[in-house]
Amino acid sequence: MAHKRLLIPGPTDVLPEVLLQQTKPMIGHRGDDYTKLYTGIIDKLQKYFNTKRNITVLTASGTIWMDITGRNMVKKKALACVNGAFSERMYLTIKDCGKDVDALVVDWGKAIKPEMVLERLKGGNYDTLAICQNETSTGVRSPVNEICQAVKKEYPDIMIVVDTVSSAGGDLIEPDVMNADIVFTSTQKCFALPPGLSIGIVSDAALERAKQVPGRGHYTDLIAIFDYYAKKQQNPTTPNVSLMYALDYQLNRMLAETAQKRYERHLAMAEMTRKWATDHGIEIFPEKGYESVTVTTLKNNLNKNIGDLNKALGKRGFQISNGYGALKDKTFRIGHMGDWTPDEIRSLLLNIEDIWGL
């Protein structure tokens, strides 16, 4: 069977030339060749995100950063903002790390906003705040620059952790403007790479905090990770060398396109999808003004069978997503991230129109 174009909210398709990077012969991860590869990657990530902050690439999915948050940031108590399945996973993970955590819960489809967070932080004695910038489950984009700036102004000692798993590399993520302490993402979304690596952008303050939190373990210990990098410019544990080659190559492509142009391309795909939906009477699920630019969640207000749609699309070589969890049949999601272009999204939308007879 022919390959289906993955227009789901990750993983996304990976270009053949990028996949091919993974066929380079293996090298040892304790030698100079690897040091050159890895330090080059860190430099390119700093350039792409326009920051001089500490960056590491871990051989693990993005979720490990939720464990890292629980193990390294939370001394007494965290506040986790929950507006979907992945922000809820952060809340649960911090709890499962044995740490005290409260949830600021808003309805799925709504964004987290600065005033909500400030209100909730009052007198709460929190030392850590977690926010998901782009909720993959709902297609909601929260204004993290504004939230982080507002919180840092009033509570400079609160460590802020921002999940940009399904947005960094597509949406415009600015760690220095945000001034968050940990910003993390994964390779299989807007970076358009296979899954298997996650990236963390980490402030000096976060490392200071980590030093004060015992029980960080080894694989999840930010101090072990950055100490080893400072000493040897390598990873403390064995990295996925094949995928590092692919990341290095893809970063060259991303830098050539520029972060700004990638953002504009993702925005164009999102706006095209939203306009198409509105033109055909399909309602947009997220709160107006807070729509993701990497995944568009639409209401199933035409009462179609989304499973049937995906079957029909599958025959034509496309795959989209149903809603997440409780929203499974009430919404559907179109991922437009990574290396996709507006022309390719148009092709998908024309096919949905045709299948549904819109």
Add this chain to the structure above:
Amino acid sequence: MAHKRLLIPGPTDVLPEVLLQQTKPMIGHRGDDYTKLYTGIIDKLQKYFNTKRNITVLTASGTIWMDITGRNMVKKKALACVNGAFSERMYLTIKDCGKDVDALVVDWGKAIKPEMVLERLKGGNYDTLAICQNETSTGVRSPVNEICQAVKKEYPDIMIVVDTVSSAGGDLIEPDVMNADIVFTSTQKCFALPPGLSIGIVSDAALERAKQVPGRGHYTDLIAIFDYYAKKQQNPTTPNVSLMYALDYQLNRMLAETAQKRYERHLAMAEMTRKWATDHGIEIFPEKGYESVTVTTLKNNLNKNIGDLNKALGKRGFQISNGYGALKDKTFRIGHMGDWTPDEIRSLLLNIEDIWGL
């Protein structure tokens, strides 16, 4: 520059046909195609290791299993057997997880033996025991079948964790004979795959224990991992799909060769290396009778410059390893693992002979 054959104790070379598996187009990890791929892998691993025990493949290096040990097994106190750098890492990781742990320390180069362990367990109130079957840093192979059987007989409630990172897939690892509770390994050693995945073979008793240990986190939570597998036959977090394709393909090759024949091939390479060393007056570092079959550590009793040897070998297309840590110049290590054959090891040894004028 031409590629150097990696005759180091991992990573090892990966066959081009195996690397090519990583260029398959991406698929979603929540769909039927992935379920089929992943359940197939688990079946093949159970076949290869001749066990019906629970198996999982994690997107992380083998070290994560040290965190998993600390987070899931240790209720009150662990005993970690330390006879090299990687068994020491287990000890330190359990400690860094905030758990109480003692070390049974023997000199580097010596094996852990059943009587030592039984003696030390007496009255120690330990609930967890960790042993490294094949110490990559020293080339020592400890008799884990005998140790585990002896311990399980006297202390059935102690959870035993066995590190087979640099041996499983080459040396004969028999989880059912051993009757350990967690046996873990990585893909970049005897499996001859790129790094990025680790495999854990887990007893039902280990899962019962994990349920009693709070603070397991999410990425390192055995219950989350196996509950998700029971419910959906997938991974709770995003797996490295590209590397799963390569693992699936390589398992077909491993099953075709058989675990027994792979062991015999590795043993033949080890015996050839040891005989060659002895014939040329080079002493074998590990205690007699406890030599690894996947990595041979030799004493530098001829007082050669190992760095110079590796440079000269590099020009001829080979790479071996110096000693580990404090043994850097006192020993050198030849890795003969994965898909290497005795003929290829002979070629390396002839070149060392020639360079050193032996």
